[in-house]
Amino acid sequence: MSSILIIDDDEMMCATLSALVQRKGHSPSCATTLQQGKTLLETNDFDIAFLDVRMPDGNGLELLAQINATPSAPEVIIITGFGDPDGAELAIKSGAWDYIEKGFSIKEITLSLERALQYRKEKQEVLRGRKPIPLQRPNIIGNSPALSACLDLVAQSAGSDAHVFISGETGTGKELFARAVHENSARRSESFVVVDCTALPETLVESLLFGHEKGAFTGAERSREGLVKQAHKGTLFLDEVGELPMSLQKSFLRVLQEHRFRPLGATREIESDFRLIAATNRDLDAMAEEGSFRSDLLFRLRSFVIELPPLRKRKEDIKPLTRHYVDRFCEQHCSGPKGLDTEFLNMLMLYPWPGNVRELVNTLERTLTAAQFDPTLFPQHLPNHIRVHVRRAAMEKNNSETEPSVPAISSESLPKLQDYREEVLNHAEQHYLTTLMAKTLTDIGLACEISGLSQSRLYALLKKYDISRKG
Numbered sequence: 001m002s003s004i005l006i007i008d009d010d011e012m013m014c015a016t017l018s019a020l021v022q023r024k025g026h027s028p029s030c031a032t033t034l035q036q037g038k039t040l041l042e043t044n045d046f047d048i049a050f051l052d053v054r055m056p057d058g059n060g061l062e063l064l065a066q067i068n069a070t071p072s073a074p075e076v077i078i079i080t081g082f083g084d085p086d087g088a089e090l091a092i093k094s095g096a097w098d099y100i101e102k103g104f105s106i107k108e109i110t111l112s113l114e115r116a117l118q119y120r121k122e123k124q125e126v127l128r129g130r131k132p133i134p135l136q137r138p139n140i141i142g143n144s145p146a147l148s149a150c151l152d153l154v155a156q157s158a159g160s161d162a163h164v165f166i167s168g169e170t171g172t173g174k175e176l177f178a179r180a181v182h183e184n185s186a187r188r189s190e191s192f193v194v195v196d197c198t199a200l201p202e203t204l205v206e207s208l209l210f211g212h213e214k215g216a217f218t219g220a221e222r223s224r225e226g227l228v229k230q231a232h233k234g235t236l237f238l239d240e241v242g243e244l245p246m247s248l249q250k251s252f253l254r255v256l257q258e259h260r261f262r263p264l265g266a267t268r269e270i271e272s273d274f275r276l277i278a279a280t281n282r283d284l285d286a287m288a289e290e291g292s293f294r295s296d297l298l299f300r301l302r303s304f305v306i307e308l309p310p311l312r313k314r315k316e317d318i319k320p321l322t323r324h325y326v327d328r329f330c331e332q333h334c335s336g337p338k339g340l341d342t343e344f345l346n347m348l349m350l351y352p353w354p355g356n357v358r359e360l361v362n363t364l365e366r367t368l369t370a371a372q373f374d375p376t377l378f379p380q381h382l383p384n385h386i387r388v389h390v391r392r393a394a395m396e397k398n399n400s401e402t403e404p405s406v407p408a409i410s411s412e413s414l415p416k417l418q419d420y421r422e423e424v425l426n427h428a429e430q431h432y433l434t435t436l437m438a439k440t441l442t443d444i445g446l447a448c449e450i451s452g453l454s455q456s457r458l459y460a461l462l463k464k465y466d467i468s469r470k471g
């Protein structure tokens, strides 16, 4: 039996919800003001709290933080005004478990309550710390604090059946982590079904996801099981969920809530008990704000969030990743092990890797092709664009550290104007030439073209100021 708190100033609503809660075998308590609710929360433990937004003594959402801070921290189901478009958004942003509009049906509220209770039960099982199972992470390389925090989340999610939402830039390992969640869950022996939402053809999307009966549409010569059904008892991985067509988001939300759907042309609904993992590299909050992604679906997807950091924010992982992939490629090509020069590793550390781990892996493969039989990898084996980027960034940094300032003079010992002018000129010339060499990466032809200097004059000036002609 669970304890349910109902905070609503409408006494009829309190009575209706209490009766429903009792019928389901739980114990209800009612509060008709926020203050009463607070007092009950201080003296009792609750599993679920129904919370009305508009209360006579304030806004219910303001109580959310306090509810979360109580020892029992019940899951909160917000009751929003009927047709209040901001209600759902506010509830989502305030961190409630669910929201429901006034005027709800008994079926809706029962479903919401049951799901919240199921979620709480699973969460508590995880928190109670059933014997920790060692995490399976065969293909995930790296031990940086940022990556380890994500692996901790994989371990936590392993003990529950909550939907998982993985965000991160392209190539950060979202699919790899989705597989790790599946491999560590109780569903590991069932299928892991990948749906790439960018590759779903608009016209076939429904039939691909939900399946169809023979003759459901022209060309449907045989009935076909959809991807959602194929994930029965296993995991459904929706990659790039931000690309899910708007037309399908509503029906998918329903499938997510009820785990039932009707294949095209079928007369009866079928069931699929899948766990959902969704991934994206897009800003779904911004998409929800501009109306291209349903905020209620986003709310459902985000039961358990893993945010993968970009590689540039966990540079400690670059070295073990490099060692792992270089060894792997050498083994695949039977070329014997290769050493890694310190400068080579330094250069990898200095590059920002906009394509993240995928870009690093591809780069290493290209590098090994360039290195052929050389036993050690040096910066020279790296693709040009990486060396150019790193060198340029270093030179620009040096340069910005030596920004020119007008040479100082004092009123007591003023130099002759001609001497001072020459000193300022030398100073400016030196700065110009250092910047020129950094910009052109010491390409003398290009430097002459930009500066308008002849090659011999340029050389003379570089010599005068002791500026290197080599990068």
Ligand SMILES: Nc1ncnc2c1ncn2[C@@H]1O[C@H](COP(=O)(O)OP(=O)(O)OP(=O)(O)O)[C@@H](O)[C@H]1O
Binding pocket: 139, 140, 141, 142, 168, 169, 170, 171, 172, 173, 174, 175, 176, 177, 281, 321, 357, 358, 361
């Ligand atoms: N921590 C890691 N250890 C080892 N390999 C990794 C790691 N992270 C990513 N990779 C590798 O990088 C490549 C890209 O990973 P993955 O496809 O999982 O990224 P993604 O975030 O799903 O990319 P996208 O957003 O473009 O779909 C894969 O080859 C994957 O094996």
